[in-house]
Amino acid sequence: MAIDEKTVQRVAHLARLALPADRLAPMAQEISGILAWIEQLQEVDVKNVAPMTSAVAGFALPLREDVVTEGANAAAILVNAPKAEHGFFVVPKVVE
């Protein structure tokens, strides 16, 4: 299925990616090409096939104790923050 520039713009916004206007048309073309190639999956009979949800059959997802495993390491957590003050992340103003 071909997708147009408007769709690329919508998806780019969903993905929070700023795409310059002159990239919209080439990106639409590239993605349409890939989606056209992917179309061949329509040939596969998937009636009554359950989607694969585990890469290795026979192993259930384990549960762990509901306890704190880490914490009280704010300094380590903040060490790579672009902006941090007084033990907190500093982010742009969200609420007007």
Place this chain on the structure above:
Amino acid sequence: MSDLTALTLAAALDGMEKKRVSSLELTQAFLRAIEAANPHLNAFVTVTAERACAMAKASDARRAKKGRVPLPLDGAPLGIKDLFCTEGVRSTAGSRILGNFIPPYESSVTQQLWRDGAVMLGKLNMDEFAMGSSNETSAFGPVSSPWRKPGSNASLTPGGSSGGSAAAVAADLCLGATATDTGGSIRQPAAFTGTVGIKPTYGRCSRWGIVAFASSLDQAGPIAKTVEDGAILLGSMAGHDPRDSTSLAQAVPDFRKACGRSVKGLKIGVPKEYRVDGMPAEIENLWTQGVAWLQEQGAVIRDISLPHTKYALPAYYIIAPAEASSNLARYDGMRYGLRVEGKDLTQTYEKSRAEGFGAEVQRRILIGAYVLSAGYYDAYYLRAQKVRARIAEDFTTAFAEVDAILTPTAPSAAFALGERSGDPIQMYLNDVFTVTANLAGLPGISVPAALDGAGLPLGLQVIGRALDEETVFACAAAIERAAGFTAKAKPWW
């Protein structure tokens, strides 16, 4: 001991145990080799010389103690793909967005290597977020393969995404390297560089502390000089880790011992669907030769069918981008990574991600966001996961009859840098033989088997049952013995 960097891991460990060479001597030899080669190959993005020497000295001190039990990798200098978080050492995933990221923690796999005595030489270049098959999407520039066509100065790709790992091992810049494989990123670069690459069963190695690309497919493994070296490294990298919920609570077998097993009586499947259009006759012939090598050692050959093979790549290019778009949502410029300020929060997100991610990563995020968006989920993602189930079913059926499957690793030898970067689908087709094992969660290995007419390495792949890496190692070692592949890239750097 002469020419220390040319040693295999097994020989170097033996040399250190017998006091013929120290870890510091080995480490310094590799650091000199890196210094000479890296301006030309660009295999390392970070060299940790000081740390390497300190770790080597500590290892030599351990080995000097009386009555000690030697650690499995004590003193062995290794390279680490820059997708593995290493405490206090920049870990970039080949991306601008993590260009200054210094993890305050260590990945489980690398932690196990240090536990076993290994020495870290540095961090290895890779395609950005492991998305690529040629190492050309790295924010730190492409890696050049140590291999060139005789008489040519053209730079070839070492493959990708673990191109730095493969190039470093092939050029004798380390004894072995860690790598990761989401669609073929260990096995294809190994094939392109005449090295051995193993992707174990999904869940064999912990993903904790490895920067995530597509979580249901990502798996760590080694790139090494020999099958035995690969087995030694995987023995240290593998093992259950409660911090990764998909890590399998299974004991780690003695992979090294498995390399010595006979293949006599093993049933080897040859899947007809891996005969693809346009595959060079040399690869087809090598495959036939590989079959003969195993047969001569007593294996029984069976023609098999894996009917959904051709749908593996298209299914992968829904599943992997979908998981990537979700995994990469964490790069928002708030907690770590690049932040580019905009007029408000949304614009800050959008600008940070636009400047932080390269073109291929952006393309995959957009495809992923599209196939997961409202109204398209069933048509794309859900269908792809059903096709994936059929691909896995193909293998289950085949493995009722055979013990392992033999295929070529890649449909071509290494190509020139720039030759395929303009056409994403052409690039994706590199992974046509490797991606099926990722989708089905199975172990696969690439073994160098011959040089093609142009003098470039070609690899054969062995795929095994889930958790049966031992049979995979046995078959790979049998191919290695028969092939007698000793060719090395001629240093031009």
